[in-house]
Amino acid sequence: MKRLFLVLCFLALFCSAAFAKEVKFIHITDINLNTNNAYKLQETIKEINSYPDIDFVVFGGNNISKTNIDNLNTFLYLLKKVKKKSIVLLGSSDVLASSGIDKKYYLKRVKRALFLRHSSKTNYVFEKNDIIFVVMDGVKQYFQSSNGYYNKNELNWLDKTLTKYEGKNVVILQHFPITQTNSNWIQTAKVENYLEVLSKHNNVKVIVSGHYGQNAQSDINNIKNIITQSYSKEGAYNIIQLDFDDNFIGTYLVK
Numbered sequence: 001m002k003r004l005f006l007v008l009c010f011l012a013l014f015c016s017a018a019f020a021k022e023v024k025f026i027h028i029t030d031i032n033l034n035t036n037n038a039y040k041l042q043e044t045i046k047e048i049n050s051y052p053d054i055d056f057v058v059f060g061g062n063n064i065s066k067t068n069i070d071n072l073n074t075f076l077y078l079l080k081k082v083k084k085k086s087i088v089l090l091g092s093s094d095v096l097a098s099s100g101i102d103k104k105y106y107l108k109r110v111k112r113a114l115f116l117r118h119s120s121k122t123n124y125v126f127e128k129n130d131i132i133f134v135v136m137d138g139v140k141q142y143f144q145s146s147n148g149y150y151n152k153n154e155l156n157w158l159d160k161t162l163t164k165y166e167g168k169n170v171v172i173l174q175h176f177p178i179t180q181t182n183s184n185w186i187q188t189a190k191v192e193n194y195l196e197v198l199s200k201h202n203n204v205k206v207i208v209s210g211h212y213g214q215n216a217q218s219d220i221n222n223i224k225n226i227i228t229q230s231y232s233k234e235g236a237y238n239i240i241q242l243d244f245d246d247n248f249i250g251t252y253l254v255k
Helices: 002-018 038-050 069-079 103-113 152-164 191-198
Strands: 023-028 056-059 085-088 124-128 131-135 169-173 204-209 216-220 223-227 237-243 248-254
Touching: 023 038, 038 069, 069 103, 131 152, 152 191, 204 237, 223 248
Parallel strands: 023 056, 056 085, 131 169, 169 204, 204 223
Antiparallel strands: 023 237, 124 131, 216 223, 237 248
16 A cells, blocks of 8 residues: 555656646856856855756856956866756857867867766757757857847758747747847847847747846847846846746846
8 A cells, every 4th residue: 555655656746747847947147257256156056056946057158257268167167066957158258269269169168067968059959848948159259249149040040940849938048138228339239130030930938148237128029038137246147937838937036
């Protein structure tokens, strides 16, 4: 009887997990890490590891303050201490080909640090609880610019990817927002081309980005745009909770 009870409990837990659609993740962006401020991120990682119900952590780009090997090595050393699945995006300060750290090298090092459990591509897809997560690039690697730019090849890839997953709920993760800002210095270039691609599809529910510095949310064509505040300002990061079965999109800024 006891064994039957344990089996039934196991099956109940299994079925609950199998049909769970909720996803909860941490978005931490614009860390601007260097060898002098690494202690701050180390303490935050301890805090992140203490959460019992986080599915993964997104490092949203501008992970290091300046493109050099010391900063990258420091970031990767701390990345290894994260006990959750990690997704690492690129930002404008992360890569510069002339410094010897281009996109290929950066992501190769990330993949090695995470024991090969990370994509080596800058545009890719992963799935969690029936939600499709699309990672976009937008970074220039041959010269550094605070303006992101999603080129034609990337947008063609996005168009094909959204078509492939037409019947799924899609969340896009990227460093550079597609919303407008008052600063031409950081405004993403030619966002109208990106918006044109999105207008052809109705499966994108959320876009998560950083770069603009301030915590903000807005709706564009029924898509929730979440911008997370720069971690380097107040040690802030977002906990984002999604449950599209209940039409729930929740954020909580921790600082």
